[in-house]
Amino acid sequence: MKPIEVEHLTVAAGDRMLLSIPHAAFDEGAVYGIVGPSGAGKSTFLRVLNFLEKPQSGSLFFSGHRVDLTSLSHSGGLHLQRQMAFVAQKPVMFQTTVFENVALGLSYRGVPRSEKARLVMEALRLVGLEAAEGRKAASLSGGEAQRIALARALVLQPKLLLLDEPTSNLDPPNVLIIEQIITRIRRESPMTILMVTHHLQQARRLSDRCLFLYQGRIVEQNDTQAFFESPQSEALQDFISGKMIY
Ligand SMILES: Nc1ncnc2c1ncn2[C@@H]1O[C@H](COP(=O)(O)OP(=O)(O)OP(=O)(O)O)[C@@H](O)[C@H]1O
Ligand SMILES: [Mg+2]
Incomplete structure (x- = not known):
């Protein structure tokens, strides 16, 4: 059995x-690029995996447990949710400092103060924003807020990281920072990453495997190179060549 499996999911x-x-499986430590036209269901898929939305049917096998996604008891869901982190398409900042924004999840988990400070500063360094720790989060630029949202996820050292368009609205230097972080995780960490992106070249650069989501279905999936070089379905061929109109 693969470390993460989804079965009979319908929304x-x-x-x-x-x-x-009907079925999707994800290996530990791999980066998966999820691409597809707007409205294909990419964000919905990540939200369901993170227990933010209840599907009509579906189960998730993760971290050694199988859970019914339609009837998660709070404690069962919480246990698995705490091993995941989700970075939403539009980052939400809380009305406090950058430090507190990144520390939030650790506080919920009862991590002692000194350990918390060490982990937060490490995460801020990773995204190149250690100097911003005392600033009000509301004063951050869009790109900085996106990096803080990533730091808030990474500080939790999740087994599964769900990224919904982590570099949309960023300028090239900020895109590079985030891509370097993902590359480093891919090389050094057992974390599994599911990354939704509209940038096909980014999916190609960063992912081990890619999935094409179209009209709510995984129409095609493959190792990244084969995915882009020899797409099998007409829909993916049209999508990659820019012919698909949506
Ligand atoms: N609660 C809801 N009620 C009705 N329709 C919804 C709801 N949530 C999402 N949808 C619809 O489901 C479809 C999939 O939405 P989703 O946000 O998952 O797409 P996406 O692939 O992430 O698109 P994008 O690339 O634009 O972010 C869209 O047509 C959206 O309008
Ligand atoms: Mg989306």
């Missing part, structure tokens, strides 16, 4: 099917 809004994924 619907009214009579509209938003996601239908």
Whole structure:
């Protein structure tokens, strides 16, 4: 069995099917690029995995436990949720300092103060923002806020990191910083990363495998090189060549 598996996942809004994924599996320590047109269900998929949205059906095998995603008891879900971190498409900052924004998850987990300070500063260094620790989060630029959101996720040292367009709205130097962090995690850490991105070249640079989500389904998945060099489905061929209109 793969370390992370999703089965019989369906999400619907009214009579509209938003996601239908019979089975998906993810290896430990690998980076997965998730691409697909706008509205394909990419964010919904990450939200469901992070227990932020309840599907109509579906189970998740993660960290040695199988859970029913439709009826998570609070404690069961919390236990698994604490081993994941999610960076949303639009980062949310709390009305406090940068330090406290990054420390938040550690505080919930009861990490002692001195250990917390060490971990927060390490995470801030990783995203190149250690000098901003005392600043009000509200004063950050969009790019800085996105890096702080990533630091807030990394500080938790999750087994599974869910990134929803982590570099959208960033300028090239900030994109590079985030890509370097992901590359380093890929090389050095057993963390599994699922990264949604609209930048195909970014998926190609950073991912071990790629998935193409289209109309709520995983239409194709493969090792990154084969995914881009020899797409099998017409939909992925059209998407990669820029012919797909959505
Ligand atoms: N609560 C909801 N009720 C109704 N429709 C929804 C709901 N949440 C999402 N949708 C719809 O589900 C579809 C998938 O949305 P989702 O945000 O997952 O797409 P996405 O692939 O992340 O798109 P993008 O690339 O634009 O971020 C969209 O058509 C969206 O409008
Ligand atoms: Mg999205």
